[in-house]
Amino acid sequence: MRDYYELLGVQRTCSEGELKSAFRKLAMEHHPDRNGGAAEATAKFKEINEAYTILSDPQKRAAYDRFGHAGVNGNGAGAAGFGDVHDIFNDVFGDVFGDMFGRGQRSSGPARGQDLRYDLEITLEQAYAGAEVEIKVPAAMMCETCDGSGAKPGTSPTTCVACGGAGRVRRNQGFFQVETTCPRCGGAGRVVLEPCRSCGGQGQVRRERVLEVRVPAGVDDGSRIRLSGEGDAGARGGPRGDLYIFLSVKPHELFERDGLDLLCSVPVSMTTAALGGEIDAPCLLGGENCDGQCKIKVKVPEGAQFGQTVRLRGRGMPSLRTRQRGDLVVQLEVETPTRLTAKQKALMREFGELCSEQQNPRSATFFRKAKRFWNDVTGAEGRV
Secondary structure (H helix, E strand, C coil): CCCCCHHHCCCCCCCCCHHHHEEEEEEEEHCCCHHHHCHHHHHHHHHHHHHHHHHHHHHHHHHHHCCCHHHHHHCHHHHCCHHHHHHHHHHHHHHHHHHHCCCCCCCCCEECCCCCEEEEEECHHHHCCCEEEEEEEEEEEEECCCCCCCCCCCCEEEEECCCCCCCCCEEEEECCCEEEECCEECCCCCEECCCCCCCCCCEEEEEEEEEEEEECCCCCCCCCEEEECCCCEEECCCCCCEEEEEEEEEEEEEEEEEECEEEEEEEEEHHEEECCCEEEEEEEECCCCCCEEEEEEEEEEECCCCEEEEEEEECCCCCCCCEEEECCCEEEEEEECCCCCCHHHHHHHHHHHHCCCCCCHHCCCHHHHHHHHHHCCCCCCCCC
């Protein structure tokens, strides 16, 4: 008879975890059901099962270490009944196969209701200031006619004769005994012989519920609100599930959001950009009724260029979890006037003649670079 440690491929000083890991690997490899019931695999499987039965028991392992096979005297798994094998596999494979070996059995008692998801689109103004929003959510509710029993008023569900009320049945499958949901009662442990007309024996009806949702200030796309106990009703008197509200923010016609900052492009006349001054820019201020057209004064610096930005501190989005607030970033879009009159054109020409490189430094710098480029190209062509 082979040494048990040798059979499992472990050292005599191996830990309980190493022993279990080795047995699990060999058992999966030589399981009869995975080898078409081959006699060689079955024999090997029984050998490694016998070895693990002895070595996983501290007292039997001590006796085996001292006296060898004579010390255990036939107490291995080969002489054991199925109940012992079931216990062994429940211990070793319970985390892999779950209730196949009896772990994690589902009770026929109360069951928690399903969680629900609701997608809610809000405006940027609502995300900025927070809001109370009314939503309508279809959800499973306990049937009031039968008080959730599913049985016709005046009657009661009866115990399932197939599973005896356990909701689970066992059947032999090869070397194992497998436990599955009872097919007759669907795991409820009870059978409704006379179903309630209102819910068809389900104990629940689906109805539309109206809920008030508080949207906190500072939410963004992908923010999630959890409403505990607002999901589907539980089965057989179980607790309700939760409702998860996923938020998305509608695009705004004036603002773009960048984290906590708000970006807004504002046209500026050419004269204001040149001379400096003040312009009105929209901002999100006020409460829930803010229409997005609130105004704020923005100082335009003298000589402002197209695309230049002015940052207004603390005028952006509030933070959802802190007291921090972003900025309002106003991008100046200098606008060239169109449809000029003859007098305006004449004045513009006169103005252009009066301007020098000092008034147009960017143009002067650009054309100096361009002149060097043209000279280099002309010189290159001349040498060809």
